[in-house]
Amino acid sequence: MRTIEFTESAFSDIDTGYWFYEEQREGLGTYFESSIMADIRALQIHAGVHQINFGKYFRKVARRFPWSVYYQMDRDVIRIYAVIDDRRDPSWISDQLN
Numbered sequence: 001m002r003t004i005e006f007t008e009s010a011f012s013d014i015d016t017g018y019w020f021y022e023e024q025r026e027g028l029g030t031y032f033e034s035s036i037m038a039d040i041r042a043l044q045i046h047a048g049v050h051q052i053n054f055g056k057y058f059r060k061v062a063r064r065f066p067w068s069v070y071y072q073m074d075r076d077v078i079r080i081y082a083v084i085d086d087r088r089d090p091s092w093i094s095d096q097l098n
Helices: 008-024 028-041 090-097
Strands: 003-006 057-061 067-074 077-085
Touching: 003 008, 008 028, 008 077, 028 067, 028 077, 077 090
Parallel strands: 003 077
Antiparallel strands: 057 067, 067 077
């Protein structure tokens, strides 16, 4: 079974998304968080099939929100580096990942 590891910044990204959606409507932040975590858990099966972006990160587009999960693989370890709102400027996203 593949192991999933998170960087501190990835946890921070999820927290940021949670509070953004929670301010829109109570309970929506919880739905966002559970949806993103389901997408991340699915990587245990589908990791490595996604397009590579910014030269070294696989990018999994979330199913229910306009966000993407940026990750790398090392054997049986999947490292989540960022969870970013796709509506951001691509140069900003690049800066966050580099």
